[in-house]
Amino acid sequence: MTQLNYEAKKNFLYPYSRYYGVITPDNLIFxxxxxxxxxxxxxxxxxxxxxxxxxxxxxxxIELLWQQLKASK
Incomplete structure (x- = not known):
């Protein structure tokens, strides 16, 4: 039961949605x-x-995060 609570909390705090574009490793990472x-x-x-x-x-x-995101492109 604690594993279920952990997964629910993780999904609530760190939601990720599907990727709908052209599937390439670079696109998925970005x-x-x-x-x-x-x-x-x-x-x-x-x-x-x-x-x-x-x-x-x-x-x-936020500017530091933006620079990191641009570098990952």
Missing amino acids: NANLQEFAQKVGYISSLETNGKLSPEEALRK
């Missing part, structure tokens, strides 16, 4: 990286909105 980028930006935005991060720090972290 799609996974893009979904991870979107998830992390959402977390950073929430932390900034709730006052846990300054706007400058949030922007710096």
Whole structure:
């Protein structure tokens, strides 16, 4: 039962959707990286909105994530 709870929590916190484009290894990797980028930006935005991060720090972290995403392309 704990495994079921772990999987439900994992799927809720880290949702991934299917890839509908042309299936190549590069496209699949970029799609996974893009979904991870979107998830992390959402977390950073929430932390900034709730006052846990300054706007400058949030922007710096998002810019770093963007550079990492561009490099994976």
